[in-house]
Amino acid sequence: MNAVNSGRALPWALVAPALGWTLLFFVLPFVAMAVSSLTAHEGGGFTLSNYSQFFANPSYWQAMVNSLQVTAIVTVISVLLAYPFAWILAEQVPERWQRLALMLAVLPFWTSYVVRSYSWLLVLAQNGVVNRALTGSGLFGEPLQLANTRLATVTGFVHFFVMLLTLTIFANLKQLSPSYRKAAADLGAGSLRTFLHVVLPLTLPGIMVGAFLTFVLCIGDYITPQILGGNNELLMPQLVMMQIGRRGDFPLASALSIILMAVVTVAYLACSRWLKIERA
Amino acid sequence: MRALIRLVSGLYAIAIYGFIFLPVVVLVLFSLQATSFPIPPFTGPSLRWYEAVLADTRLTSALVNSLLVAVVSSAVAVTLGFLSAWGFARFALPGSGLMRGLITLPLTVSYLIIGMGLLVLFNWTGVPKSLLAAGIGHVVINLPLCFAIVYSQMGDHQINIERAARDLGAPEWKVLLLITVPIMAPAIFAGFFLSMTFSWDEFVISFLLTRFDTTLPVEIWNLLRSGLNPKTNAVGSLVFAVSIVLVVLFELMLLRRKPA
Numbered sequence: 419m420n421a422v423n424s425g426r427a428l429p430w431a432l433v434a435p436a437l438g439w440t441l442l443f444f445v446l447p448f449v450a451m452a453v454s455s456l457t458a459h460e461g462g463g464f465t466l467s468n469y470s471q472f473f474a475n476p477s478y479w480q481a482m483v484n485s486l487q488v489t490a491i492v493t494v495i496s497v498l499l500a501y502p503f504a505w506i507l508a509e510q511v512p513e514r515w516q517r518l519a520l521m522l523a524v525l526p527f528w529t530s531y532v533v534r535s536y537s538w539l540l541v542l543a544q545n546g547v548v549n550r551a552l553t554g555s556g557l558f559g560e561p562l563q564l565a566n567t568r569l570a571t572v573t574g575f576v577h578f579f580v581m582l583l584t585l586t587i588f589a590n591l592k593q594l595s596p597s598y599r600k601a602a603a604d605l606g607a608g609s610l611r612t613f614l615h616v617v618l619p620l621t622l623p624g625i626m627v628g629a630f631l632t633f634v635l636c637i638g639d640y641i642t643p644q645i646l647g648g649n650n651e652l653l654m655p656q657l658v659m660m661q662i663g664r665r666g667d668f669p670l671a672s673a674l675s676i677i678l679m680a681v682v683t684v685a686y687l688a689c690s691r692w693l694k695i696e697r698a
Numbered sequence: 699m700r701a702l703i704r705l706v707s708g709l710y711a712i713a714i715y716g717f718i719f720l721p722v723v724v725l726v727l728f729s730l731q732a733t734s735f736p737i738p739p740f741t742g743p744s745l746r747w748y749e750a751v752l753a754d755t756r757l758t759s760a761l762v763n764s765l766l767v768a769v770v771s772s773a774v775a776v777t778l779g780f781l782s783a784w785g786f787a788r789f790a791l792p793g794s795g796l797m798r799g800l801i802t803l804p805l806t807v808s809y810l811i812i813g814m815g816l817l818v819l820f821n822w823t824g825v826p827k828s829l830l831a832a833g834i835g836h837v838v839i840n841l842p843l844c845f846a847i848v849y850s851q852m853g854d855h856q857i858n859i860e861r862a863a864r865d866l867g868a869p870e871w872k873v874l875l876l877i878t879v880p881i882m883a884p885a886i887f888a889g890f891f892l893s894m895t896f897s898w899d900e901f902v903i904s905f906l907l908t909r910f911d912t913t914l915p916v917e918i919w920n921l922l923r924s925g926l927n928p929k930t931n932a933v934g935s936l937v938f939a940v941s942i943v944l945v946v947l948f949e950l951m952l953l954r955r956k957p958a
Contacts, residue, residue: 432785436778447815506707528941533934537721545737638808675814
């Protein structure tokens with residue numbers, strides 16, 4: 419790095435506000451939450467009961483299992499749907515239309531999160547568009563229970579993450595130098611072989627970044643499962659919010675948040691070698 | 699074979715576009731519903747629910763609050779992000795890698811947890827729930843983003859221009875304001891714009907940290923309690939329209955900068 423070394427005070431003055439903000443409003447709250455999680459809700463003494471409750475209470479434990487299952491299903495389906503779509507946009511659509519095609523594909527991405535989930539509720543409701551179409555076509559006599567199910571939660575999530583992953587995978591495919599493909603073709607590989615042995619492996623790191631982003635955003639989201647899944651089956655964020663909302667139990671909510679964060683951290687460490695934010 | 703691939707590709711693309719646009723089309727269509735339920739059959743078009751939204755002062759003031767929080771928190775986030783990115787890119791600081799890691803750390807933590815932490819802290823220190831509290835939270839989530847965007851664009855070639863300015867006698871603050879900021883304007887703008895959209899959209903932090911005066915997503919959430927309602931469709935369509943205008947403006951500005 420080509421850095422200048424002029425004086426001591428200036429560089430620190432430049433980075434201090436951002437560091438200070440992060441320490442004061444990100445690290446300190448986290449410490450407060452950690453302390454809170456070790457405090458008894460009644461009385462306020464030191465306790466580990468908030469954590470032991472999580473492991474002892476099967477319904478809390480179940481929420482974590484549900485969260486991991488839903489997140490895994492959503493991540494896999496989203497990648498499988500988004501990759502071919504991004505590939506089509508990058509390879510089959512003429513160059514001059516690509517920007518427009520991509521912009522259109524991610525337009526609903528920019529709507530409000532709450533509104534997007536509500537829209538799916540409209541689509542999947544008892545008398546909604548999908549059920550009308552199904553009963554109207556005579557395929558089903560009775561409307562299906564689609565809203566307030568895990569299927570609805572997964573649908574809402576997949577809708578959002580297909581757009582996100584299309585963006586990241588598209589960028590990845592475009593960054594790929596065409597000489598790789600030419601070299602493969604020159605060496606006699608067909609298009610399928612080129613894809614499987616050259617394009618796919620080279621875009622894998624990008625897929626990993628996208629999949630990790632999906633994992634983090636999905637496992638921490640409260641809106642989609644609350645609006646679409648309802649209270650039949652709780653996910654972790656719903657469980658956390660329930661402790662605050664109904665019972666004002668900050669210590670238990672803190673403990674559950676920290677457990678959730680620990681799970682994300684483990685996932686991060688597991689794929690950290692693919693995830694690097696560095697200077698271009 | 700090529701023709702077959704094109705056919706399958708076309709069908710697949712149509713299916714995915716259909717999936718992506720289905721909820722948006724249903725949302726906007728039934729916002730024009732004339733009767734009280736946003737479910738088929740369509741009885742419109744009618745603008746009565748848009749009138750209802752504009753007459754609802756809770757919603758309109760929430761909209762103003764949302765814009766205010768988005769603009770102010772994004773300005774703070776991009777300023778702090780830019781200054782620190784400049785500091786790290788131009789000066790050798792001990793422990794630089796560690797500090798950069800710290801600044802980008804909030805990116806890996808979900809909004810719910812950031813909001814929970816602030817709620818516990820503010821609860822202890824007696825900071826009341828308010829738009830300011832939510833705005834602080836929005837800076838926390840957007841600062842790492844702004845930092846990462848600006849830092850990634852700080853190329854070494856720009857150093858020479860800054861050096862030239864210094865050699866010609868410009869003090870540091872002049873180099874910063876007259877050289878670096880204009881060079882980095884696209885990155886600064888991108889950071890600001892992305893922060894705006896994330897803040898405009900953010901729900902859970904605002905939900906936890908505000909009480910009476912709140913932002914639009916939280917107010918829409920409150921509307922949802924009354925079940926399916928064309929008024930919610932109307933406000934949702936309006937939010938969508940605002941976001942689209944922002945995105946299109948952003949695209950146009952990018953295109954003007956880099957004529958393709």
